[in-house]
Amino acid sequence: RKEVEQDPGPFNVPEGATVAFNCTYSNSASQSFFWYRQDCRKEPKLLMSVYSSGNEDGRFTAQLNRASQYISLLIRDSKLSDSATYLCVSSTSGTYKYIFGTGTRLKVLA
Protein backbone atom coordinates (compact mmCIF):
# COMPACT_ATOMS: atom_id res chain seq x y z
CA ARG A 1 0.00 0.00 0.00
CA LYS A 2 1.32 3.45 -0.90
CA GLU A 3 1.92 5.78 1.99
CA VAL A 4 -0.11 8.56 0.33
CA GLU A 5 -2.88 7.58 -2.06
CA GLN A 6 -4.94 9.67 -4.42
CA ASP A 7 -7.56 8.89 -7.03
CA PRO A 8 -5.77 9.68 -10.31
CA GLY A 9 -8.95 10.89 -12.02
CA PRO A 10 -9.44 12.66 -14.30
CA PHE A 11 -12.27 14.56 -12.70
CA ASN A 12 -14.12 16.33 -15.51
CA VAL A 13 -16.35 19.10 -14.16
CA PRO A 14 -18.19 22.03 -15.75
CA GLU A 15 -17.19 25.60 -15.00
CA GLY A 16 -18.75 26.83 -11.79
CA ALA A 17 -19.03 23.38 -10.24
CA THR A 18 -17.76 22.36 -6.83
CA VAL A 19 -15.32 19.47 -6.80
CA ALA A 20 -13.64 17.60 -3.97
CA PHE A 21 -10.61 15.34 -3.88
CA ASN A 22 -9.62 13.01 -1.10
CA CYS A 23 -6.16 11.84 -0.17
CA THR A 24 -5.49 9.04 2.33
CA TYR A 25 -2.29 8.51 4.27
CA SER A 26 -1.12 5.41 6.06
CA ASN A 27 1.47 6.79 8.51
CA SER A 28 -0.35 7.86 11.66
CA ALA A 29 2.76 9.81 12.67
CA SER A 30 2.30 12.22 9.76
CA GLN A 31 1.89 15.71 11.11
CA SER A 32 1.89 18.18 8.26
CA PHE A 33 0.08 18.06 4.98
CA PHE A 34 0.21 20.12 1.83
CA TRP A 35 -1.67 20.46 -1.42
CA TYR A 36 0.31 21.40 -4.49
CA ARG A 37 -0.92 22.23 -7.97
CA GLN A 38 1.10 20.99 -10.94
CA ASP A 39 0.47 22.07 -14.50
CA CYS A 40 1.58 19.87 -17.37
CA ARG A 41 5.39 19.76 -17.66
CA LYS A 42 5.81 22.36 -14.91
CA GLU A 43 6.95 22.30 -11.30
CA PRO A 44 4.55 21.77 -8.38
CA LYS A 45 3.38 25.00 -6.78
CA LEU A 46 2.16 25.19 -3.21
CA LEU A 47 -1.58 25.65 -2.96
CA MET A 48 -2.27 25.15 0.74
CA SER A 49 -0.73 23.88 3.95
CA VAL A 50 -2.85 21.88 6.39
CA TYR A 51 -1.55 21.60 9.94
CA SER A 52 -4.62 21.26 12.12
CA SER A 53 -8.20 20.55 11.22
CA GLY A 54 -8.26 22.59 8.06
CA ASN A 55 -7.50 25.69 6.08
CA GLU A 56 -9.40 27.96 3.70
CA ASP A 57 -8.11 30.30 1.03
CA GLY A 58 -10.71 31.89 -1.21
CA ARG A 59 -12.38 29.19 -3.28
CA PHE A 60 -10.16 26.46 -1.85
CA THR A 61 -10.76 24.60 1.40
CA ALA A 62 -8.59 21.83 2.80
CA GLN A 63 -9.68 19.63 5.67
CA LEU A 64 -7.82 17.09 7.74
CA ASN A 65 -9.42 14.08 9.39
CA ARG A 66 -6.82 12.43 11.60
CA ALA A 67 -9.17 9.73 12.87
CA SER A 68 -9.76 8.43 9.35
CA GLN A 69 -6.35 9.51 8.08
CA TYR A 70 -7.38 11.54 5.09
CA ILE A 71 -7.22 15.09 3.88
CA SER A 72 -9.54 16.65 1.36
CA LEU A 73 -9.40 19.57 -1.03
CA LEU A 74 -12.61 21.35 -2.01
CA ILE A 75 -12.68 23.75 -4.94
CA ARG A 76 -15.76 25.94 -5.27
CA ASP A 77 -16.86 27.79 -8.40
CA SER A 78 -14.34 25.98 -10.60
CA LYS A 79 -12.56 28.00 -13.25
CA LEU A 80 -11.03 26.79 -16.50
CA SER A 81 -7.67 27.84 -15.05
CA ASP A 82 -8.10 25.34 -12.20
CA SER A 83 -7.40 22.51 -14.67
CA ALA A 84 -4.23 20.86 -13.39
CA THR A 85 -2.96 17.93 -11.37
CA TYR A 86 -3.31 18.29 -7.61
CA LEU A 87 -0.66 16.61 -5.47
CA CYS A 88 -1.19 15.61 -1.86
CA VAL A 89 1.90 15.59 0.37
CA SER A 90 2.45 14.39 3.92
CA SER A 91 5.42 14.88 6.19
CA THR A 92 6.49 13.59 9.56
CA SER A 93 8.23 15.66 12.18
CA GLY A 94 11.82 14.61 12.83
CA THR A 95 12.32 13.12 9.38
CA TYR A 96 13.45 14.55 6.12
CA LYS A 97 10.66 12.98 4.19
CA TYR A 98 7.89 14.59 2.28
CA ILE A 99 5.74 11.84 0.78
CA PHE A 100 3.99 12.73 -2.46
CA GLY A 101 0.88 11.18 -3.86
CA THR A 102 0.75 10.54 -7.60
CA GLY A 103 -1.79 13.32 -8.07
CA THR A 104 -5.40 13.82 -9.13
CA ARG A 105 -6.10 15.31 -12.54
CA LEU A 106 -8.83 17.93 -12.78
CA LYS A 107 -10.30 19.16 -16.05
CA VAL A 108 -12.70 22.05 -15.87
CA LEU A 109 -14.85 22.17 -18.99
CA ALA A 110 -16.41 25.24 -20.60
Added chain:
Amino acid sequence: DGGITQSPKYLFRKEGQNVTLSCEQNLNHDAMYWYRQDPGQGLRLIYYSQIVNDFQKGDIAEGYSVSREKKESFPLTVTSAQKNPTAFYLCASSMWGTYNEQFFGPGTRLTVL
Protein backbone atom coordinates in the same frame (compact mmCIF):
# COMPACT_ATOMS: atom_id res chain seq x y z
CA ASP B 1 12.85 38.24 -6.62
CA GLY B 2 13.43 35.30 -4.30
CA GLY B 3 13.23 31.87 -5.78
CA ILE B 4 14.84 28.71 -7.04
CA THR B 5 16.46 28.43 -10.43
CA GLN B 6 17.41 25.30 -12.31
CA SER B 7 19.42 24.97 -15.46
CA PRO B 8 19.30 23.87 -18.12
CA LYS B 9 15.59 23.51 -18.80
CA TYR B 10 16.17 20.71 -21.31
CA LEU B 11 19.20 18.44 -21.46
CA PHE B 12 20.10 15.70 -23.88
CA ARG B 13 22.72 13.16 -23.01
CA LYS B 14 24.32 10.30 -24.79
CA GLU B 15 24.53 6.99 -23.02
CA GLY B 16 27.70 6.71 -20.97
CA GLN B 17 28.01 10.43 -20.26
CA ASN B 18 27.81 12.14 -16.90
CA VAL B 19 25.77 15.34 -16.75
CA THR B 20 25.35 17.94 -14.00
CA LEU B 21 22.09 19.73 -13.27
CA SER B 22 22.27 23.09 -11.56
CA CYS B 23 20.06 24.28 -8.69
CA GLU B 24 20.39 27.67 -6.98
CA GLN B 25 18.16 29.31 -4.38
CA ASN B 26 18.18 32.78 -2.83
CA LEU B 27 15.49 32.09 -0.24
CA ASN B 28 18.04 31.56 2.54
CA HIS B 29 16.62 28.07 3.03
CA ASP B 30 18.61 25.54 5.00
CA ALA B 31 17.40 22.39 3.29
CA MET B 32 17.57 21.45 -0.36
CA TYR B 33 16.25 18.40 -2.15
CA TRP B 34 16.41 16.65 -5.49
CA TYR B 35 13.45 14.68 -6.84
CA ARG B 36 12.79 12.71 -9.93
CA GLN B 37 9.35 12.56 -11.56
CA ASP B 38 8.37 9.94 -14.11
CA PRO B 39 5.04 9.88 -15.96
CA GLY B 40 2.20 8.62 -13.78
CA GLN B 41 4.39 8.45 -10.69
CA GLY B 42 4.82 10.60 -7.64
CA LEU B 43 7.98 12.52 -6.89
CA ARG B 44 10.79 10.30 -5.65
CA LEU B 45 13.56 11.66 -3.46
CA ILE B 46 17.11 11.29 -4.78
CA TYR B 47 19.21 13.27 -2.27
CA TYR B 48 18.65 15.92 0.35
CA SER B 49 20.86 18.28 2.31
CA GLN B 50 20.13 19.93 5.63
CA ILE B 51 23.26 22.03 5.83
CA VAL B 52 26.36 23.00 3.90
CA ASN B 53 28.86 20.18 3.38
CA ASP B 54 26.34 17.55 4.44
CA PHE B 55 23.89 15.53 2.37
CA GLN B 56 22.00 12.27 2.67
CA LYS B 57 20.74 9.65 0.23
CA GLY B 58 17.06 9.50 -0.48
CA ASP B 59 15.08 6.57 -1.81
CA ILE B 60 16.68 6.31 -5.26
CA ALA B 61 20.25 7.64 -4.90
CA GLU B 62 22.00 4.97 -6.98
CA GLY B 63 23.64 6.46 -10.06
CA TYR B 64 23.46 10.03 -8.75
CA SER B 65 25.82 12.27 -6.79
CA VAL B 66 25.51 15.72 -5.21
CA SER B 67 27.54 18.37 -3.44
CA ARG B 68 26.61 21.21 -1.09
CA GLU B 69 29.57 23.57 -0.91
CA LYS B 70 27.39 26.68 -0.57
CA LYS B 71 24.04 27.21 1.11
CA GLU B 72 22.58 28.53 -2.12
CA SER B 73 23.70 25.73 -4.43
CA PHE B 74 22.95 21.99 -4.67
CA PRO B 75 24.03 20.54 -8.03
CA LEU B 76 23.07 17.01 -9.05
CA THR B 77 25.25 14.81 -11.25
CA VAL B 78 23.58 12.03 -13.17
CA THR B 79 26.26 9.45 -13.78
CA SER B 80 26.53 6.76 -16.42
CA ALA B 81 25.69 4.25 -13.68
CA GLN B 82 22.09 5.49 -13.62
CA LYS B 83 20.29 2.89 -15.72
CA ASN B 84 17.22 4.86 -16.70
CA PRO B 85 17.99 8.57 -16.34
CA THR B 86 15.36 9.99 -18.71
CA ALA B 87 13.01 11.90 -16.41
CA PHE B 88 11.93 15.30 -15.09
CA TYR B 89 14.26 16.45 -12.31
CA LEU B 90 13.00 18.87 -9.69
CA CYS B 91 15.00 20.74 -7.09
CA ALA B 92 13.29 22.04 -3.97
CA SER B 93 14.20 23.94 -0.85
CA SER B 94 12.67 24.62 2.54
CA MET B 95 13.52 25.80 5.98
CA TRP B 96 14.57 22.68 7.89
CA GLY B 97 11.69 20.83 9.54
CA THR B 98 8.99 19.02 7.64
CA TYR B 99 6.27 21.33 8.92
CA ASN B 100 7.75 23.84 6.50
CA GLU B 101 6.59 24.05 2.94
CA GLN B 102 8.86 23.05 0.10
CA PHE B 103 9.30 25.34 -2.88
CA PHE B 104 10.30 23.99 -6.25
CA GLY B 105 12.44 25.15 -9.11
CA PRO B 106 11.13 24.97 -12.70
CA GLY B 107 12.78 21.59 -13.33
CA THR B 108 15.17 20.08 -15.84
CA ARG B 109 13.92 17.58 -18.38
CA LEU B 110 16.69 15.09 -19.13
CA THR B 111 16.56 12.82 -22.16
CA VAL B 112 19.09 10.11 -22.87
CA LEU B 113 19.61 9.50 -26.56
